[in-house]
Amino acid sequence: MPHSDQAAVIALEGLGLTYPGPPPVTALHPCDLRIAPGEFVTIVGPSGSGKSSLLNVLGLLDRPTRGRYLLNGSDTATANDSRRSALRGQQIGFVFQSFHLLPHRSAQENVELAMVYGRTPRRVRRQKAAHVLARVGLSHRAHALPTRLSGGERQRVAIARALVAEPALLLCDEPTGNLDSETAAAILDLLDQLHREGMTILVITHDGQVAQRGQRVISIRDGVLTETTINTEAVASC
Numbered sequence: 001m002p003h004s005d006q007a008a009v010i011a012l013e014g015l016g017l018t019y020p021g022p023p024p025v026t027a028l029h030p031c032d033l034r035i036a037p038g039e040f041v042t043i044v045g046p047s048g049s050g051k052s053s054l055l056n057v058l059g060l061l062d063r064p065t066r067g068r069y070l071l072n073g074s075d076t077a078t079a080n081d082s083r084r085s086a087l088r089g090q091q092i093g094f095v096f097q098s099f100h101l102l103p104h105r106s107a108q109e110n111v112e113l114a115m116v117y118g119r120t121p122r123r124v125r126r127q128k129a130a131h132v133l134a135r136v137g138l139s140h141r142a143h144a145l146p147t148r149l150s151g152g153e154r155q156r157v158a159i160a161r162a163l164v165a166e167p168a169l170l171l172c173d174e175p176t177g178n179l180d181s182e183t184a185a186a187i188l189d190l191l192d193q194l195h196r197e198g199m200t201i202l203v204i205t206h207d208g209q210v211a212q213r214g215q216r217v218i219s220i221r222d223g224v225l226t227e228t229t230i231n232t233e234a235v236a237s238c
């Protein structure tokens with residue numbers, strides 16, 4: 001159980017986003033949110049509620065138009081683009097609905113490629129990739145191409161790739177959106193397992209059942225965040 005005195009992985013302070021237009025559209029109304037290390041948080045909302053806008057801001061792909069966003073203690077709003085790219089690479093592991101794997105590279109190579117921009121020697125890259133593939137239960141398919149893997153196995157590779165740089169946050173965008181319900185449940189079980197191992201996880205989804213797997217469930221509607229289930233001391237207020 002996270003403690004409120006630990007540094008937050010995500011701290012939003014009066015963060016908001018208005019697209020300039022014309023006409024201007026306020027996609028995110030000013031909100032405060034704190035996610036502590038080791039939490040498993042879901043954000044759920046219908047189409048047009050602001051999920052992608054929030055994901056883009058949290059993933060450092062877009063800048064808020066007001067407020068502050070501290071990622072693992074670093075103030076991202078004042079950072080320049082190259083610092084933000086570095087923070088993104090070091091602190092965030094992304095998991096997408098459609099996996100985004102390189103089709104002509106094996107599972108193992110897809111994971112190794114997530115480390116090529118660092119200074120990790122090849123031998124260590126191989127070891128680390130093998131280790132995370134084992135962690136997601138995919139050692140036996142390490143040398144398969146993505147086209148020879150099932151949807152669930154592809155998402156496991158994508159999760160391994162996201163984990164390999166040891167990010168502070170696993171940021172998942174509709175991680176089960178392309179999977180049948182049984183496979184989706186297995187992927188959510190894997191996220192649960194990673195959470196129990198101490199990973200900080202944020203899942204953004206339109207699916208209420210997926211959202212219920214979170215330790216904290218935050219709903220987003222018309223750009224307003226509201227905490228609906230609170231199992232910890234952490235609080236979101238908007």
Ligand SMILES: Nc1ncnc2c1ncn2[C@@H]1O[C@H](COP(=O)(O)OP(=O)(O)OP(=O)(O)O)[C@@H](O)[C@H]1O
Pocket residue numbers: 019020021025026027045046047048049050051052053054206
């Ligand atoms: N570039 C943009 N310029 C102006 N308005 C935008 C822009 N992108 C999104 N919006 C608007 O901001 C609001 C939130 O959109 P957003 O894409 O974040 O919602 P969403 O919850 O991700 O929707 P969906 O589930 O359909 O992808 C919507 O009203 C949308 O029309």
